[in-house]
Amino acid sequence: MRNSKKSLWQTVDWITILFFILLVAAGWFSICGASYDFDNAGLFDPSGRPGSQLIWIGSSVVLIFIIMMLDDKFYNVFAYLIYGFFILLLIATIIGAVANLPFVPDIKGSRSWLVLGPIRLQPAEFAKFATALALAKFMNGYGFKLTPRNFFIALLLILVPMLCILLQKETGSALVYLAFFFVLYREGMSGYILLAGICAIVYFVTGIKYSEDVVGITPLGELLVMVMTLIISAALVGAVAKDKRNMWILLGIVALGYLAAYIVSLYIPLNFVWVSYGLIAVLGVYLLVLSLKKWVWSYAVIALFSVLSVGFLYSVDYVFDNILEPHQQVRIKVSLGLEDDPSGAGYNVNQSKIAIGSGGLTGKGFLNGTQTKLKYVPEQDTDFIFCTVGEEQGFIGASAALILFGLFILRLIWLAERQNSTFGRVYGYSVASIFFFHLLINIGMVLGITPVIGIPLPFFSYGGSSLWGFTILLFIFLRLDASRKVKH
C-alpha cells in the first residue's frame, strides 16, 4: 500500500464532501417537510420517512468508508467485472419480471426492483456508476482515440444498460444515460453529434407543440422547423469556412425566397412549407456544388444535415403517434402546454407550480408548507421533492439550493479536469454529467419546463437505492481523486 489512511483523508477533496453533506442535510430537511404526518409528527421515528432516510444516510456513510478503504486501482481493475455484474442483474430483473418471479414484485406499475428479504434495490440506480467505470476503463487504453470503431463500442457500453432499463419501463432512468454524451463530447466526439442531438430535441418539441397550428394554409410547426433548419445550415456554413460570403449568400436566398412567397401569398393562398422545400433544395444543391468544386466535405455534411432535418421532422409525427405510449404522449403534450388538464396529467405539474409559487421570496418556513404538508403534490418526497424547498424556503432557499448544486457540479468538472489519468477524467465527467442531467430533468419537470419524467433529485429525493447509487457514484470519484496527488 502506497498511501496510509492518514494521507488519504488529507488528500480527499473536502470541498466536495462539504457540498455532499450540505446537499444531503438539505435533502433530509426537505423530506421532513414533505412527509410531515399530522397524526405522527416524530421526525426520528424509523417507521416514518425522515427516520428511514436517516438510516439510509447512515448506511451511506458506511458505504463511503468501504469505498474509501478500497485501493483506487480496484475500480480500474474490476471496472468491466462490475459493469458485467450489474448488466446481469438488470437482465435478471427483466427475466424475473417477465417470469413473474416473487423477487421482482410490481411496485407502482414498474418491475424494476429486486427484493431479497428485507433489502429492496433498484439495479438501474447502480448501473450508472458501473457504466461510468466501464466507459472510463475503455477510454483509458493507451493512445485511445475516439475512432468510429471506438465510438461504436463506447456507444454500445452506454446503450446496453439503457436498453435494459427501457425494457423495465423506467424511461426516466434510461434517459439519464444520455448524460454520457457530454462525456463523449469532452473526449472528442464531434460537436455535430451533440448539435444534432439538441436540434433533434428542439425540432421534436417545436414540431409537436405547433403541430395543430395552421396559419393560412401553412402548418406552423413544419414551417418553424424548416426555417430553423435553413438558418442553422447557413450558420454552420459560416462556422466551417473562414470566408463568410457563402453564409450571407445563403441567408440572402432564404430571406428573398420567403419575402417573395409572402408577396405572392397576399394574392393566392400559399403553403409556405412548399416554399421551404424549394429553399432547402436550393441550399442543398448550392452546398453540393460548393463541396464538389472546393472538395470540402463539410458542405456536403451540412447539405445532408438540412435534408435529414426534414426527414426527421416527418418521422417525429410517426414516432409520437405510433411509438410513444399514450401516457407519455400526454405528459409531453402537457409539459408543452398543449393540453390543459389540471386534474389529470397536468395535476402534478400544476400543484407543483402552486407549491413553489406560493413560497414567495422567503418561503413559509420549515414544516409550514400547506401544499406539501397536505399532500397536494403527488410524489412530493421523491421526484417532486424540490416543491418542498420552494414552498417552505422560498425563492431565496430554492435558488440557494440550485446554486449549491451548480457549484457542486462545476467543482466535479474541475476535479475531473485535474485527473492525471483518462480513467479518472472520464469517470469524473460521467459523475458530473449524471448529476447535471438529473438536475436538468428533475428541476425542469418540477418547474413545468420539461416533460414529467420521473427521475430523482440527487441527495434530496427520498429513497435508499437512489441515495446509495449517487453516494457510490460520487465517492468512487473522490477516492480516485484522493489518490491522484500521492501517486508518483
Added chain:
Amino acid sequence: MKTNDKFKFENRKYIISGAVVVVVLLFIIRLFILQVLDNDYKIWADNNAFLRKTIYPSRGIIYDRTGRLLVYNQPAYDVMVVMREVQPFDTLEFCSTVGITKEVFDRRIVEIKDRRLNPGYSSYVPQLFMNQLSAQEYGMLQEKLYKFPGFYIQNRTLRDYEYPNAGNILGDVGEVNKKDIEKDPYYVQGDYSGRSGVERSYEHVLRGEKGIEILLRDAHGRIKGKYEEGIHDVPPVSGKSLKLSIDMELQAYGEKLMQGKLGSIVMIEPSTGEVLCLVTAPSYDPRLLVGRQRGANHIMLEKNPLNPLLDRSIMGFYPPGSTFKPSQGLIFLQEGSTTIHTHYSCAMGYTFRGGKPACHAHGSPLTLVPALATSCNSYFCWGLHDMLDDRKLYPTVQEAFESWKNHIVSMGYGYRLGIDLPGESRGFIPNSKFYDKYHPTRWNSSTIISIAIGQGEVTATPLQIANLAATIANRGYFYTPHMVREIEDTPLDSIYTTRRYTTVDRPHYEVVAEGMRQAVVTGTCRRAAIPGIEVCGKTGTAENPHGKDHSAFIGFAPYQNPKVAVAVYVENGGWGANYGVPIGRLMMEKYLEVEQSIESRYIEEQMIHSSTILPYAQQ
C-alpha cells in the same frame, strides 16, 4: 499522445461548464417568475389548503314582557353522507327510517354526485343528504346509524315556539334569497334570516355574528386539523335575546276571542308606547313555518282566502268610523271653532245637509261631552262645518283643511307610526290637494263631511286607531308604539323613548277623555264598564263597501293614570257595541287582572263562540 488529446479537447470543459451555469440561471429566473413576480400561486395554494368553515351562532331568544319564553332554538339534524365511506347497506330500511321512498333516495344520490348540481362535491367530504330531520326521525336514525356506514348526522338549529300564538308578531325565519345576499354581504347562500315579524325587524340583533374556523384540508378533501392551532379562528357571537312588550297570555286570549272573526285587537301601554298585544284574526301557529314542512305550509297559508299571513293590525286599513270622533272634538276645540259650551242640534241626522249623515235618538242640542257619549254624528258634522267653512277663521277652505290635516297627522294618522315590525301600512288621510283634484270646481265641509265621522276617504290601521286611545289616555302625547321592550345589553332606539306631542293642548284632551268616560257610564259603550275601574271608551260602527258594518271600539282605563289603551276592530261585526265593546272590555279586564264577573264570563263565552266571517269570504 494522451496528453495531446487531453489538451486538444480541454476547452470543451468551458462549454460543458457554461451549459451548467446557463441551466442553473434559467431555473433561477423561472423560480423568480413563479415565486416573486406571480402572486396567483399563493392564492391558489390557500384555496387548496384552507377550508374556511363558518360556525353559525345561535339565534337570539325571544321572551314576552313578563319573561315568558316565546321563541328558542331547537336542534335540527341534517343527514350527511360521505360517499367514499358508504358500504352496501339495507337501503329500504334506511328509507323507511327517514321516511322517504327508494326513488327519492336514488335520485338524491345522483344529485349529490352530479358536479353541475353540486359543484363542491368530493367523495371524502360530508355532503348534505337530507335536511332538518325532526327529533323523532333523528332518534330512530341514530339508533340504526351503525347499520349505514358513511351516513352522519350534523346539528343545525331551527326555531321553536312555546305558544301557538303571535305568528304575526314573531315572524318566521327562512333561507336568504339572492336579493338579501346582494344587499348584505354578511349572508351567503344557505344562510337563514328573519323573513317577517320581529325576526325580520330585529334580524341584526337576533342573528349574532358568524364565527370562522380555518381548517386544513388535504389533497383528498380530508380535514387535517386547525390552521396554526386555531389562532386565526373567530368564535361566533350568539344573537342577543329580545324581551317583547307583549304579554303572551293577553295575546293568546285576544286570539281566542277573535276566533271565527276577521279583524284585530291592539293594546298599548300609554305611558311607554309598548304594544301589549297585537292580535290579528285569523292568525296562524308560528310552528307551521319551521322545518321541512315550511315551504308547503307557507303555500297553504298564502292560498287561504282569509289571508292569515296579512297582519291586519298594522297592514289592514279601515275606515275608523266613530272611533275617529274624539280626534275631531280635539281639533275643533284646539281651533276654537267650537268650545266646550257650543251646542249643536241633531234631528236624527245632520240637518244642514238634509239629515245626512243620519243619526240616532238622543237628546238635542248637545255639547261635546254628551256628543261623544252618544256618538252623535250631527255634532261632528256641525263641528267640521264650523271649522272649514268659517272664512273668518281661514281665508280658504284649503287652508282650513290643511290645518285639520296637520292636527290629525300629529295624532299618528296618515303616515306609518314607525312600529318595529315590517310591512306597516300608513292608512290614508287626504290633504287639500286631494280634494282639489276630485272636486275641481269648489268644495267645502259638506263635500267631505263623512270624514268628520271617520268615513269617506279616511282610513287607518287598527294600530293607529289604538294609538289615538293611547294619546287621549296620555292627554296629548304618545310614544311610537313598539314591540320590543328590551334588547340584551343594548339601549332601545330613542324613537321609542321620545314623547310625540300632538298639536292639541292638554285641556282639550281632558274634555274628550271625559266624553269617553261618559260613553261608558251613560252612552254607547256601557257594556265596557268594569266594576271598580273607571273605563273610558268610544264605539265605532264603520260603513264599508264589503257588506255589513265593521264593529270597532277604542278605550283606555283607568280614567286617571291610564294603564292600558285598546282598539278592537271586527270586520263585518255590525254595531260597535256588538263585538268591539265586549271584546275591548274583556281584554282590559284580562290585562288589569280584574276578577271576572258572571256577566263577563257570559260575554267571554259569547265572543269565543261567535263568528262574523261572511260565507263568501271563506270561499
